[in-house]
Amino acid sequence: MSEPHSPSADSAKYRATLAYTRREIPWAQRYAGKLIYGDIAAVATTLTAFGLIFVRNKTLVWPSGPELPYVVPLGLIGIMWLLCLDGFESRDRHIVGDGVLEYRRVISATGFLFALVISIAFFFRIDISRLIFILAIPFGLLLLLLGRWGWRQWLRKRQSKGLYVYRAVVVGEKAKVAHVVRAMRRARDYGYVITGAITPSGAPATIGDVPVLGSLQNTMEAMATAGADTLILAGSDDLDPDTMRRLGWSVADHNMNWVVAPALTDIAGPRIHARPVAGLPLVHVDFPRLEGYRRVVKRTFDIVGSALVLLLVSPILGYTACRIRREGPGPILYRQDRIGRHGQTFSMLKFRSMVVGADDQLKGLLDLQGTGAQPFQKVNNDPRVTKAGAFMRRHSIDELPQLINVLRGHMSLVGPRPQRADEVKLYNNGTERRLLVKPGMSGLWQVSGRSSLSAEDSIRLDLYYVENWSFAQDIQILFRTFKAVLRPGTTAG
Numbered sequence: 001m002s003e004p005h006s007p008s009a010d011s012a013k014y015r016a017t018l019a020y021t022r023r024e025i026p027w028a029q030r031y032a033g034k035l036i037y038g039d040i041a042a043v044a045t046t047l048t049a050f051g052l053i054f055v056r057n058k059t060l061v062w063p064s065g066p067e068l069p070y071v072v073p074l075g076l077i078g079i080m081w082l083l084c085l086d087g088f089e090s091r092d093r094h095i096v097g098d099g100v101l102e103y104r105r106v107i108s109a110t111g112f113l114f115a116l117v118i119s120i121a122f123f124f125r126i127d128i129s130r131l132i133f134i135l136a137i138p139f140g141l142l143l144l145l146l147g148r149w150g151w152r153q154w155l156r157k158r159q160s161k162g163l164y165v166y167r168a169v170v171v172g173e174k175a176k177v178a179h180v181v182r183a184m185r186r187a188r189d190y191g192y193v194i195t196g197a198i199t200p201s202g203a204p205a206t207i208g209d210v211p212v213l214g215s216l217q218n219t220m221e222a223m224a225t226a227g228a229d230t231l232i233l234a235g236s237d238d239l240d241p242d243t244m245r246r247l248g249w250s251v252a253d254h255n256m257n258w259v260v261a262p263a264l265t266d267i268a269g270p271r272i273h274a275r276p277v278a279g280l281p282l283v284h285v286d287f288p289r290l291e292g293y294r295r296v297v298k299r300t301f302d303i304v305g306s307a308l309v310l311l312l313v314s315p316i317l318g319y320t321a322c323r324i325r326r327e328g329p330g331p332i333l334y335r336q337d338r339i340g341r342h343g344q345t346f347s348m349l350k351f352r353s354m355v356v357g358a359d360d361q362l363k364g365l366l367d368l369q370g371t372g373a374q375p376f377q378k379v380n381n382d383p384r385v386t387k388a389g390a391f392m393r394r395h396s397i398d399e400l401p402q403l404i405n406v407l408r409g410h411m412s413l414v415g416p417r418p419q420r421a422d423e424v425k426l427y428n429n430g431t432e433r434r435l436l437v438k439p440g441m442s443g444l445w446q447v448s449g450r451s452s453l454s455a456e457d458s459i460r461l462d463l464y465y466v467e468n469w470s471f472a473q474d475i476q477i478l479f480r481t482f483k484a485v486l487r488p489g490t491t492a493g
Contacts, residue, residue, distance in 0.1 A: 031093075031164060032091045034151065035147075042140060043144070044078065046139055046140035047074045047078050050074065051070055055129055060072070065124070080117075084109040088108050090109055106145060107145075110137060110140070114133065118133070165193045167229050168184070168193065168231070168232050169194075169213065169228045170194060170196075170232045171219065171231060171233050172233060173200070173235065173236045173237070174207055177207050177234050195226045196228070197211070198214055213225065216238065216239075220251075220254060223256070305413050306404075306413060313400055324351060327387065329356070330352060334350045334352040335347045338419060338420060340411070341439075346405065348405055349405055351392055353385055353390075353392050365383075365384075406441060411440060412437070412438040413442065414465075414474040414478060415439045415441075416434040416445070416462035419439070434459075434462045437465075442478065443477065444465050
């Protein structure tokens with residue numbers, strides 16, 4: 001195997017591209033720099049408001065210490081807060097802009113500040129206002145999280161226009177390149193745009209709709225021609241350790257990004273731990289288990305959350321029941337047997353959004369559209385849906401009675417889509433792992449496309465949730481659910 005293309009053999013166009021690439025600061029680094037301004041604004045706003053409202057004209061005293069106006073300790077807390085955010089790497093360019101890890105680090109940094117201020121006050125016997133811990137720090141954390149979320153919305157708009165993205169070329173065998181391309185295109189929020197592929201021999205001409213730019217021998221020249229700044233290694237028998245090392249040197253010399261895509265799929269970042277052993281970057285994968293205190297935390301959250309939501313939406317429940325009753329005869333609530341955790345059957349509650357006897361028509365309608373033998377299918381333009389039911393389904397109002405299922409322990413606020421028994425019979429190739437956790441009122445399937453998802457994507461998202469459960473992910477899904485309910489778009493129904 002010959003070495004990757006040498007920079008000394010580059011054309012004038014290639015050298016010009018190389019010079020530009022070296023001057024350009026990676027977009028992720030520029031974006032991380034912008035977050036500093038949002039963090040400073042959130043911290044300054046919080047502490048300034050607290051100082052003006054609660055401790056204005058007050059002083060801080062402690063034994064054998066001078067009296068200080070509160071502006072001094074609040075300023076020191078603000079500086080420590082920003083240093084904690086930096087120390088916990090909450091603006092690391094590898095984590096900002098996607099996933100929950102950025103939010104978790106912001107929370108961890110703020111928690112550390114909370115403990116640090118308490119410790120200083122205790123050891124120096126400083127009589128500091130308790131409202132700092134009760135109001136200021138929690139409110140500041142909320143502003144920090146909202147600020148990071150706001151910056152993400154700004155980033156998404158730029159990425160939709162082709163800005164702030166990685167322009168990537170995938171290197172490897174045809175099948176592995178195709179797999180990486182499919183995965184990358186499913187995850188549009190991660191900022192990767194696939195501009196081409198490179199195979200060991202330079203053939204075929206395309207992989208799907210991705211053009212093959214050349215062979216391993218002219219990798220760097222092909223990347224420059226495509227205007228790419230990232231090289232993704234999908235894997236190939238021709239990529240032996242020596243070839244990979246030399247290719248990595250060329251990427252480093254050209255100030256580009258070097259990404260290795262292992263065969264592991266649908267694994268969340270917190271489960272992956274890299275550990276170098278004898279020069280080998282071994283990847284350790286943890287397996288999350290929803291047992292012990294984790295199950296207690298999730299169940300407690302389900303009980304408290306469902307009870308509060310039931311209380312808040314009780315007027316909507318009453319109005320919806322009256323609307324269904326006025327539209328015609330039939331029960332207000334619809335009950336259907338669904339399969340829960342470990343295959344246990346339970347009666348799932350919904351507001352009735354279809355005509356009476358709709359279940360008897362389902363098989364015939366699925367057969368009519370040619371999907372009767374396929375799992376997890378819905379009837380397109382379902383004629384059984386009532387006028388009131390169409391509105392309820394669009395805004396997920398028909399699913400509110402499932403809060404009772406959550407209280408009773410049959411379901412969770414977040415989890416895989418609840419399935420009927422005839423759908424579960426069609427499970428194969430590991431799909432049964434969806435039954436390891438309780439089904440949810442909402443889940444990745446709902447916030448990622450709802451009825452527009454294919455059966456394969458629905459299964460993949462449910463399995464991803466089961467394999468990568470975390471409490472932070474549940475909170476994120478519920479937040480996205482709230483957005484989806486208020487702005488359902490075209491995928492609801």
